[in-house]
Amino acid sequence: MAQTTAATDRRLIYRPFLERLNPASPGFLDAQDLIVPPEHDPRDPDQPPIHVSFANTAELSRGSQMALVGGIGSGKTTELRLTLQELGRHADASNLYVDLDEITDLSELNPGAILIAIGLRLYQKITQEDRETNSIKTAFAKLQELARGKTNWVWAGEYDLEPDPEPEMVPVREPGRLKPKFPATKRAVADVRDLVLEIATPLLQEEAQITVLIDGLDRLIQPERFRQFVEQDLRALRKAKISIIVAAPILMWFDQSRFLQDYFDDVKHIPAVVSDPKKSGFLNQVLRRRGAADLMTDREIAELCRFSGGVMRDLITLARTSAEAAYRDDKDRIGTAHTASAIRQLGKRYLVGLGTAQRKIIRRLIDNEEFSIEDSASKQLVVNRQVLEYFGGQRDFFAVHPALAKTLAESA
Amino acid sequence: MTEFATTTAFRLVRRLAIGQDSTSMYLLVCEEDAESVVSDLRAEIGVQMTLPLPVARVSETNVEFPESGSIRGVVIDQWSPDLVAALDTHVIRIERTRAQFLFITSPAIAERLLVEAPNFRNRLTEVLQIVPDTATEGASC
Numbered sequence: 396m397a398q399t400t401a402a403t404d405r406r407l408i409y410r411p412f413l414e415r416l417n418p419a420s421p422g423f424l425d426a427q428d429l430i431v432p433p434e435h436d437p438r439d440p441d442q443p444p445i446h447v448s449f450a451n452t453a454e455l456s457r458g459s460q461m462a463l464v465g466g467i468g469s470g471k472t473t474e475l476r477l478t479l480q481e482l483g484r485h486a487d488a489s490n491l492y493v494d495l496d497e498i499t500d501l502s503e504l505n506p507g508a509i510l511i512a513i514g515l516r517l518y519q520k521i522t523q524e525d526r527e528t529n530s531i532k533t534a535f536a537k538l539q540e541l542a543r544g545k546t547n548w549v550w551a552g553e554y555d556l557e558p559d560p561e562p563e564m565v566p567v568r569e570p571g572r573l574k575p576k577f578p579a580t581k582r583a584v585a586d587v588r589d590l591v592l593e594i595a596t597p598l599l600q601e602e603a604q605i606t607v608l609i610d611g612l613d614r615l616i617q618p619e620r621f622r623q624f625v626e627q628d629l630r631a632l633r634k635a636k637i638s639i640i641v642a643a644p645i646l647m648w649f650d651q652s653r654f655l656q657d658y659f660d661d662v663k664h665i666p667a668v669v670s671d672p673k674k675s676g677f678l679n680q681v682l683r684r685r686g687a688a689d690l691m692t693d694r695e696i697a698e699l700c701r702f703s704g705g706v707m708r709d710l711i712t713l714a715r716t717s718a719e720a721a722y723r724d725d726k727d728r729i730g731t732a733h734t735a736s737a738i739r740q741l742g743k744r745y746l747v748g749l750g751t752a753q754r755k756i757i758r759r760l761i762d763n764e765e766f767s768i769e770d771s772a773s774k775q776l777v778v779n780r781q782v783l784e785y786f787g788g789q790r791d792f793f794a795v796h797p798a799l800a801k802t803l804a805e806s807a
Numbered sequence: 808m809t810e811f812a813t814t815t816a817f818r819l820v821r822r823l824a825i826g827q828d829s830t831s832m833y834l835l836v837c838e839e840d841a842e843s844v845v846s847d848l849r850a851e852i853g854v855q856m857t858l859p860l861p862v863a864r865v866s867e868t869n870v871e872f873p874e875s876g877s878i879r880g881v882v883i884d885q886w887s888p889d890l891v892a893a894l895d896t897h898v899i900r901i902e903r904t905r906a907q908f909l910f911i912t913s914p915a916i917a918e919r920l921l922v923e924a925p926n927f928r929n930r931l932t933e934v935l936q937i938v939p940d941t942a943t944e945g946a947s948c
C-alpha cells in the first residue's frame with residue numbers, strides 16, 4: 396500500500412514537468428510564459444531577434460515577403476508564433492496564422508490552394524457589414540466552391556471523355572527566347588488571387604496592415620514543391636499590400652540557385668543553437684523555464700544541452716526521456732544515469748538508416764571537419780538532423796549530431 | 808537494425824501513466840507477433856489506467872488512425888506509400904490530438920519509416936523494442 400502511495404506521488408512530480416515540456420497546445424506555452432525569446436538574430440548578435448525583425452518589416456513595408464528557414468525541430472513554429480505576438484502590438488493589424496496542415500492535405504496541395512486558405516481566413520477578419528457586400532459575398536462563395544469542389548450537371552452528350560481521334564488542329568509550342576526568372580502565374584491561380592483581393596478590399600481600403608504567417612510548407616521534404624507554391628501562390632500576391640512570412644524547408648537554404656534569396660525580400664535562417672553551455676546559456680534557460688532545475692542538477696542540465704546539439708526539439712525529447720527514466724527507476728530526481736540513457740536512446744534513433752556512404756561522410760566530418768552538401772546522401776543527413784548546420788565566427792559549418800557521434804564512438 | 812532499449816507492456820504503460828494529458832508518440836518495434844503485443848498492452852492499460860486501447864491496423868484501414876481515446880494504437884503491419892504523408896507531412900495533426908500514440912511495427916518497417924519520415928522521427932517521444940512480458944528480465948526501459 397505504501398508503495399502505491401509513493402508511486403502516485405512520483406507521478407505528481409514528473410507529470411507537470413512533462414506537460415511543460417510537451418504541452419498539448421501552443422497556447423499553453425504562451426499562457427504559462429514558457430518560451431524563452433531569443434535576444435538577437437542567431438546569425439548576427441548585433442541584429443534584433445528574427446521575430447522582431449520580421450514584425451518590423453511587415454509593419455513598415457507592407458507587401459513584403461519573408462522566409463524563415465531552418466532544420467526540423469529548430470524552432471521555426473515558435474519563431475512564427477513570437478512574430479504573431481509581436482505584430483499584435485498594433486490594434487489595427489490583421490494578422491493571420493495559417494497552419495496549412497490544419498486546412499489541407501499538404502501532400503496533395505495544388506497551386507492556388509494557399510491563396511484559397513488565405514482568402515477564407517481574411518473573410519473572418521472583415522466586418523459583418525463588409526461581408527454583406529455583393530462582390531465580397533460572391534468572391535467568398537466562389538472561394539468556398541474552389542476549396543470544396545462542386546458538381547456541375549451537364550448533358551451526357553456534351554461531356555465527352557474520349558479525346559477527338561482526329562483533331563483538326565494540334566498545339567505546337569514555340570519556346571520563348573527570353574526565359575522568365577519565375578514562371579508565369581497560372582490562369583487558375585490568378586483567378587483565385589482576384590477573389591482573395593476582393594475579400595481583402597475593405598481592409599486594404601482602410602490601409603490596414605495585413606500579415607499572413609504560413610506554417611507547414613517546411614515539412615515538404617522536396618524543395619521543388621515549395622518552390623512551386625512560392626512561384627505561383629505567393630507571387631500572385633506580390634503587388635498586393637499583404638505581407639507574407641513563410642516557413643521554408645532547410646534544403647532551400649542550401650539550394651545552389653539561391654532561390655530563397657532571389658525571391659524573398661528577407662530570409663532568416665535558424666541554425667542549430669550553440670550547445671556548449673560554456674558558450675551560450677540559451678538552451679539552459681529553455682530547460683530551466685520548463686522546470687528542469689527542480690528535478691536535476693546543473694550537471695545534468697548541461698549534459699542535456701550539450702547532447703541536444705542545439706536542436707530545440709531534441710533538447711525537449713532528452714529532458715522528457717530522462718524524466719521517464721527517473722520515474723521508471725523510482726527516483727524523485729533525474730540523475731546522470733537517466734540523462735545518459737536518454738542520450739543513448741536519441742543517438743540510436745539517429746543511427747537508424749545510416750548506410751556505408753553516410754557513415755563515410757560522417758567519419759570524414761568527425762575526423763577532418765570536411766562536409767559538402769552537394770550530393771543526395773549529404774543532403775539527407777542534414778534533413779534528418781544527423782548532421783547539423785551551425786553558424787559561428789562569421790561562417791556556416793557542419794557537425795555530426797553529438798548524440799549520434801557519441802553512439803558511433805561507443806559502438807566502434 | 809539498431810538495437811533500441813527494450814521494454815515490456817507493463818513497463819511502458821507505467822510510463823504512459825505519467826504522460827497523460829500530454830501528446831506522445833512511441834514507435835514500438837517488435838520481432839514477434841504484433842497481435843500478442845497489442846493484447847499485452849491492452850491488458851496492462853486496462854489494469855493500470857482503466858482505459859481502453861483502440862487499435863487500427865494499416866493493412867485493414869490503410870492509414871486511418873483511431874479517432875478517439877487518450878491512448879491509441881496503430882499496428883503498421885505493412886508498408887504503405889501513404890504512411891509517409893500521414894506520419895511525416897501531417898505529424899502535427901497527430902500531435903494536436905493530445906493523445907498518446909503507440910505505433911507497433913516490425914524492425915524492417917520501423918527502419919524504413921525512420922529513414923523516410925524525418926519529421927516523424929524528430930517528433931517521436933521514443934523508439935523502443937517491445938518484448939513479451941515473460942521476457943521482463945531483458946527489459947531496460
